[in-house]
Amino acid sequence: MITVAACLALTAAALTAAPPAGAVSKAVAPAPDPSICKMAGGYYQNHLDPQYFYTCDLAYRPTLAKCPGDLWFNEDPDVVVCDLPENVRAYGTGGTVATQQARLRKLPLKVIGLSATLNPGIVGEKVTFTSYGNVTLCTATAVAISRDKATATCDSQGALGDLGATLDGLLRGYKVTVANDPRTATGTIALL
CATH class of the missing domain: 2.170.140 (Antimicrobial Protein, Tachycitin; Chain A)
Structure with a gap:
């Protein structure tokens, strides 16, 4: 950790450094x-x-x-x-970068390994995984895995409803949505 005062001192030192030869600088108050x-x-x-x-x-x-x-x-x-x-x-919108293939276990019907790699702007946000049949499979909270990426992972919990209708929706894949972000991403589900 570094204090804001130390950060500002480092920034001020960088800002007051001599500009490159031939550079023209114009200070404008924001x-x-x-x-x-x-x-x-x-x-x-x-x-x-x-x-x-x-x-x-x-x-x-x-x-x-x-x-x-x-x-x-x-x-x-x-x-x-x-x-x-x-x-x-981290705040802001963010969005989904990539998904990974999840696996469908037949009995009891469950989806394992739902995963999304996300932009860092959505760390701490709720991420929802749904089937193409609009069955909510699970939710997770996005966590930082590096400066450039966040992730959310989970497995479906409990009964997934009518087997025939649900199975059709699951085999088509899954959708990932992030709270307060209208964009979605999709992933595939393989039958075990």
């Missing part, structure tokens, strides 16, 4: 942006990349800064530091 700066003088994670964060001045003007190394900005009000990715809730 416009006030209350969609980023929810409070004057606050610190907020960049929702597109959790390695970056905004420092907001008293006029609600954001300035972008970056955590050192592979650290992510943790805007938890009890912490507010650059922290290890596994300690940070």
Whole structure:
């Protein structure tokens, strides 16, 4: 972990370094942006990349800064530091990158190994796995596996309903949806 003050000192040092020869720089004060700066003088994670964060001045003007190394900005009000990715809730939409083939066990009817690899912006969000017959198979919470990826995995639980109708929907595959994200991804299910 590294404190926000240390992060800002590193960022300030980088910003005050001499520009490359021939470069023209023009300092322009950022416009006030209350969609980023929810409070004057606050610190907020960049929702597109959790390695970056905004420092907001008293006029609600954001300035972008970056955590050192592979650290992510943790805007938890009890912490507010650059922290290890596994300690940070990343925000934003995200989306599904890939799915893996799940397996269908016949008796009792159960789907094993439902999995989705996700963008890091949805860490902490609810991920729902459904059949093409719109049967909810299971839900999981997305967790970070690296700076660039998150994952959600689960197995179906309990009875999956009418065997004939359910089996047809299951053999067509599964869909993955993330809370508050209209996009979906699909995966396949193999019969064991």
